Amino acid sequence: MPSFRPLMNRLPRLFGAQPRAFADLAVERWEICPAEAVNITPGIWLPDQIEHIAxxxxxxLPDVLGQMQGDPEEMTPATMGYRFRDVDFVDGVLYARGAERHLRERKGAGLTYPRPERSLSGALYESWIGNRWFGNWLLNDCLAYPLAAEAGRPVTSAPARGGHVARYEELLGMRPERIGNVHFDELILFDDLHNNSNRQARAQANRARIMAGRDLQPVPGVFIFRGASGDARILDNEAEIAERLEADYGFRTVYIDRHDADQIAELVGGTRLIVGVEGSQLAHGVIGMAPGGTVLTLQPADRVTTSLKLLTDCWRQNYAMVVGDGTAGGFRVEWDQIRRTLDMISDRNG
Structure with a gap:
């Protein structure tokens, strides 16, 4: 039996009406953690770094500057849960009567779809950004999983995978039901992207699960080598920087294509300093490093972002940045900039 929900959702937009927010269709909503003021620590960067941003x-740019400035009393919205009824999940999109929410890029573009034959009730913890980037899956979606488990039946459209993902799911006790196209008799979703105390506590609980039973040894610092993995951010002198950090500071280098999740956890769990090109591979460091440590990101001038700082704020870590010369397709960071930034990090840590 075909469903015309994509067509019916699109018609109001053709006449200039704003699409309905998915949350507006909830039959029940509840507060998991109230809005509250939290301390957002300032980022660490050299005084001239703004001039390097292209x-x-x-x-x-004002968003980047605001994040780097910090705020000791930033008002953080509440974490919310929402219950919906009669929702279809088809081709990566949640369809309700009058609204839709995209969790994956659609493979088709039709205005109708066959209504799913399978029906269930469950709690989805995945997000568009988590399905797109590994780092957001590990540091966002995996934080929402405990909410889904507490609410009832955790479900995800993500297929079973091997490597780091499978091991992290095992370490974090994640046992979701994997779904394709389904009809939800009841569906629970969460608004859980705000770094209030509840979310920060869940972050530390996830870290404790990752580190449980490990005999962690102190490590001066860890460089997480990105190379050509993920979206292009090619640091032309990445190997040279890794070698210099090893020689001058006693760093250890992690290669995500050579080291498994347990080997990485053993290293990052014993350090207070993670360095690497800005990107998802640094999530291995964020989830494992203790509060009070620092993540130093190396970034191309044409792709400067503080998106990772939102995550280090949640894990109660410091965030630092060096902006190099060049583009994401090929850039360099001079050693003197790194050295002076490391001095600033040392000064903050006392």
């Missing part, structure tokens, strides 16, 4: 990503 273009920003995931926000305008």
């Amino acid at each position: 273009r920003t990503e995931f926000g305008d």
